[in-house]
Amino acid sequence: MSTVDIHPAHTPPGVEGPGFFATSLDKVVGMARANSLWPLPFATSCCGIEFMATMASHYDLARFGMERLSFSPRQADLLMVMGTIAKKMGPILRQVYEQMAEPKWVLSMGACASSGGIFDTYSVLQGIDRIIPVDVYVPGCPPRPEQVLDGIMRIQELASSESIRRRDTEEYKNLLAKYGME
């Protein structure tokens, strides 16, 4: 067997010496956030089954520090929207998003959540970005578990590189205002 290169967590750049390590607070917080994301699975249809496959033993989502699924929006950091969101479901999704505490990220899994997919119909919301802001889109119908893992790792990248003050900026407030939230 070849040797496997294991990174428990990437150490942020900083000053290292005997018995101490100094870096900026931003980076430490980012590292902590990225490796303890609590995803809220908002699974509605086919993509939910593929998410189950991602979660199960074969693909094992737990390897990336996020086996703790949070079913309560109040405790979740990452909203994973998986599957078709019908117009009837839209207000509920938005309510779930609004209930989540900052900082929060949104991953839209699959064609239906991202754009409506093949269901360009009177009853389907044409992409969840019409009602809530989205950070990462994962294409596919449904995406393979590897793609989902990749999408989640992109979220980790975002979380670790984000400034802790970003959520207080004008830019972020304007973004939310665009969706009619505060």
Place this chain on the structure above:
Amino acid sequence: MSLPFQNILNPSAPEKEYSTLNLGPTHPATHGIFQNVLKMDGEIIMDAEATIGYIHRAFEKIAERRPYYQITPLTDRMNYCSSPINNMGWHMTVEKLIGAEIPKRAQYLRVIIMELARISDHIICDTIIGQDTGATTGFLYFFQMREKIYEIYEEICGSRLTTNIGRIGGMERDFSDVAWKKLDQFIIDFPIFLAEFQKLIERNRIFMDRTIGVGPITGKRALAYGFTGPNLRAAGIDYDVRVMNPYSSYEDFDFTIPIGTNGDTYDRFMVRMEEMWQSLSIIKQALKKMPPGPFHADLPDFYLPDKEDVYNKMEALIYHFKIVMGETEIPKGEVYHAVEAGNGELGFYLVSDGGRTPYRLHFRRPCFIYYQAYPEMVKGGMLSDAILTLSSMNVIAGELDA
């Protein structure tokens, strides 16, 4: 059924003392999006009302605007736990309409795929029942077998979940050597896993206590509610479309229909367990009896020609053009075809007016029909049993809401 706590059910208690509990649409314990408004007396459900439609995607309307061969991907997304059965059901409906004869080999290949799909459907349902009684091990352990089935699908059609497998007139291609090998490995591995899972759960004291007598329905009520499939068989009625109206050469195979007696959660679980053994036996028989011959019918008007021929032969090019542009002639008429899907009789009612798209396509979705019995089944039980009843009925949101 008599519950040990029945004596605290007091029908004369004033209405205002009941509390209302909103279970769903997003609730961690419901697998999929179902809303149930429950009227509770403490922990006991006095009344329930189900609201559905949270992922209504208008399949029937889309089907009126798509050519026949483009409807297969829609059927995938109905019962996404066993999409190949839906695909095959649709293909057989169109074949019935045009009166096509399908070669034996194609029918046997279909049977193998459909039975694999039934196994994967029942794996989801049974492991989820285990999960809801607290046995997460079963889910994590047995789900590996689903991965194996996914790999076989992938080898046959290139996709894992929404397979779009087969074509009108047969299979898109014959199984590759790798697929045969994987299939052979599967029928060696699967019984070991299944027996182990069965041993883990079936006679487990906690599991039995949690499921026996929970969410029962009598055979008569089940028929009145239009139940089909494993849920009806658990109630003691041996109705199976594969036997009653055999399609795709099911009459060639030897299998039994397991039935239950009480129609409760435990029976539904056991019926599905036994059906997996039966499906495995059907797959083995099909592998043994696999006839040689073509894997698709000679239907130039519907079956896309080889790409090689399209480039080199005039005739193939013309047919390719006709199929893709939807200029093939389709007989007028109305046809109904039913297959035994993971959850029961999946019917396709197709009205054709001779145009390139169906005039009307109605899906008889087993979930949609039997889910309306849910309030009746959970009444008088405890809240945690309502969750188990829901998972044991195996209600798939995509099929429920179409």
Place this chain on the structure above:
Amino acid sequence: MEAIEQVLNPVETQLKAHFGEAIIEVHQSYDFAVFTVSKSKIKEILQFLKDAPGMEFGFLTTMCGLHFPDLQGSELCLMYQLHNMPRNERIRIKTYMSIDDAVTPSITDLWPTANWMEREAYDFYGFVFAGHPNLKRILNMDEMNYFPMRKEYPLEDGTRNDKVDLFFGR
């Protein structure tokens, strides 16, 4: 196709004997015997098929609506499919009605399973089932103000503006 005639003939004789004029048309379509009946007698006919000795079509397989805008005066159609499981016989009953007067009796008291099927037919086509315990929309939003499966309404979501006709050949 001999088997179908064994189903069709006795049912046709019995229905014609009991309901006469109300049985408008009988034909065979693939493996189904299809009866077109008058709307005024639909419930009695279904009840007869369910309960009368020798009929006993006790299982309502499915029902759905259809819309034929070109048929003046009988634009909407309701299709019921019944199944006699012991004999394994299936029949289809159809009834046509005007779009302005799409009121038919509900059959929820015959088959409880008709409850949601009728709500679906109401939701999609606007059939009104007299006597239905809870006739409201089932799949679509309650606020919806049209019946989406009728042929005149578009499939597509009207709010999309990223589709250029040029690319879709329209």
